[in-house]
Amino acid sequence: MAEKEMALARADVYELFSTAFVYPGKEEVESLQELAADVGDSIGLLPYDIKEEYQAFSRSIANADVEALKPEYTELFLTRMFCPPTETIYGKNSFNTPNILGDISGFYKAFGFKLSDKATVSHDNIAVELEFMSFLELKIAYALEQEMEENLDICLTAKKRFLAEHIGRWIWVFGQNLVTRSNEDYFRCLGQLISKFINAELEFYGIKVDIEGNQEMPQENEPMECPHSSGCTYEKGAPLEL
Numbered sequence: 525m526a527e528k529e530m531a532l533a534r535a536d537v538y539e540l541f542s543t544a545f546v547y548p549g550k551e552e553v554e555s556l557q558e559l560a561a562d563v564g565d566s567i568g569l570l571p572y573d574i575k576e577e578y579q580a581f582s583r584s585i586a587n588a589d590v591e592a593l594k595p596e597y598t599e600l601f602l603t604r605m606f607c608p609p610t611e612t613i614y615g616k617n618s619f620n621t622p623n624i625l626g627d628i629s630g631f632y633k634a635f636g637f638k639l640s641d642k643a644t645v646s647h648d649n650i651a652v653e654l655e656f657m658s659f660l661e662l663k664i665a666y667a668l669e670q671e672m673e674e675n676l677d678i679c680l681t682a683k684k685r686f687l688a689e690h691i692g693r694w695i696w697v698f699g700q701n702l703v704t705r706s707n708e709d710y711f712r713c714l715g716q717l718i719s720k721f722i723n724a725e726l727e728f729y730g731i732k733v734d735i736e737g738n739q740e741m742p743q744e745n746e747p748m749e750c751p752h753s754s755g756c757t758y759e760k761g762a763p764l765e766l
Contacts, residue, residue, distance in 0.1 A: 535661035
């Protein structure tokens with residue numbers, strides 16, 4: 525399997541995940557359904573045992589009741605925040621927010637990836653971190669195509685570091701929390717798929733992460749306020765200027 529094709533396949537999967545965490549309006553869900561259908565081939569290219577979870581998520585999109593997803597999304601991610609969508613909420617990370625956000629911002633700045641002035645989420649929001657991973661994979665694919673070995677090494681090193689130090693350390697806990705806390709198949713299937721995919725990524729690169737310190741979660745029915753005063757909604761397309 526050509527490395528470029530693998531990178532492009534991963535870019536597609538990360539893009540699917542990022543899009544899946546947009547507020548679920550009718551148009552957004554329809555677009556996600558089209559994207560999920562296209563990503564099927566990409567899933568097949570990856571040496572990961574996630575086809576069953578992907579198919580379950582695809583079915584859940586097709587069967588989703590948009591009007592039921594809206595209040596569920598709000599409860600999970602915005603108001604009561606039963607499943608906080610930001611890295612710095614989790615476990616020990618909550619005591620080191622400024623440094624973590626600064627490190628994430630450094631990754632984004634180094635690769636020319638930035639939030640627009642209209643962005644209403646922080647740099648550690650799950651949708652943004654996933655979009656960054658997709659962005660990195662596209663850069664990896666381009667470097668492979670152009671035989672730019674130095675750029676390829678830089679991008680691969682950044683990806684592995686971001687997996688090891690950021691997204692790989694909390695997504696499994698986040699995903700399992702989503703499976704447990706959500707009442708909708710859409711979110712439960714999404715949580716299961718993203719957990720398994722990120723674990724497969726870590727295993728593929730031989731990365732071991734310590735998730736013990738990130739397992740502290742809000743208790744059931746414990747209200748939480750969004751930690752970002754600007755809000756926590758993520759508008760696909762508008763917030764990111766690449």
